[in-house]
Amino acid sequence: MKGIICAGGRGTRLNPLTKVVNKHLLPIYDKPMVYYPLGTLIGMGINDITIVTGSHQLDQFKELIGDGSEFNCTVNYAVQDESLGIANAIYKAKEFCEGSKVAVILGDNIFFEKVPSRLESFENGCELFLKEVHDPERFGVPTLDGDKIIKVTEKPIKPDSEYAVTGLYIYDQNLFEYIERLKPSDRGEYEVTDLSNIYLKESVVKANFLNDAWLDAGTFESLYKANELVRERITNSDRKSILKTKDESISSVREKSTR
Numbered sequence: 001m002k003g004i005i006c007a008g009g010r011g012t013r014l015n016p017l018t019k020v021v022n023k024h025l026l027p028i029y030d031k032p033m034v035y036y037p038l039g040t041l042i043g044m045g046i047n048d049i050t051i052v053t054g055s056h057q058l059d060q061f062k063e064l065i066g067d068g069s070e071f072n073c074t075v076n077y078a079v080q081d082e083s084l085g086i087a088n089a090i091y092k093a094k095e096f097c098e099g100s101k102v103a104v105i106l107g108d109n110i111f112f113e114k115v116p117s118r119l120e121s122f123e124n125g126c127e128l129f130l131k132e133v134h135d136p137e138r139f140g141v142p143t144l145d146g147d148k149i150i151k152v153t154e155k156p157i158k159p160d161s162e163y164a165v166t167g168l169y170i171y172d173q174n175l176f177e178y179i180e181r182l183k184p185s186d187r188g189e190y191e192v193t194d195l196s197n198i199y200l201k202e203s204v205v206k207a208n209f210l211n212d213a214w215l216d217a218g219t220f221e222s223l224y225k226a227n228e229l230v231r232e233r234i235t236n237s238d239r240k241s242i243l244k245t246k247d248e249s250i251s252s253v254r255e256k257s258t259r
Helices: 035-043 058-065 086-091 175-181 192-202 220-233
Strands: 002-006 048-053 074-079 102-106 109-111 126-132 140-145 148-154 163-171 205-209 214-216
Touching: 002 035, 002 086, 035 048, 035 102, 035 109, 048 058, 058 074, 086 102, 086 175, 086 192, 109 163, 126 192, 140 192, 148 192, 148 205, 163 192, 163 214, 175 192, 192 205, 214 220
Parallel strands: 002 048, 002 102, 048 074, 126 205
Antiparallel strands: 102 163, 109 214, 126 163, 140 148, 140 163
């Protein structure tokens, strides 16, 4: 299985912090934001990863992460310069991931638990990771029948549930074929929600329910909260890492939260 980190966009909600720095390179306490989704994928056993970002930001990521050897993985890069949505960003990684099962994570998503997944037994369809939130209208929202997902609606005015579809997805080899079927939404983007609904129509969609904290660190408030939570969970005696560079250990929020 291969991994994709979507780390493009202009980060306008975080201006002026993002005027010259990509949002995903902003600090979350003691390390750059992008290290968290990178750590999540590596913690899932994925070591072939593509980062999708804008061409004017590419050098920043390459300087920080390089080819991934520092983290015992392989990192490739793909470019998305137009704001055409998450599904379009995923498609930009087709060169590196076509024909493989793929885990996609948004670069501003921070998971505070070991992400439950059965990568070895995953065969077809897709898996979505859901978290109960107080403001589901900000996200893609699943309509549920028990633990079964019936449909997903993007930013509904009246949500059908209190769950958000978080920015972590697992797809089978049909991923890029299904993206090619998508049409732009009213806001001119290729929506990952529409991709989920194609999977619901054509295949199997499994829901994984998260228990511990999850944050989309794309606003000032959530960015601040992410820094607070990470700081709370890091202690001098508890810095075991899933991301190890040649010179240092980078503490893993995901592992610490399960202790």
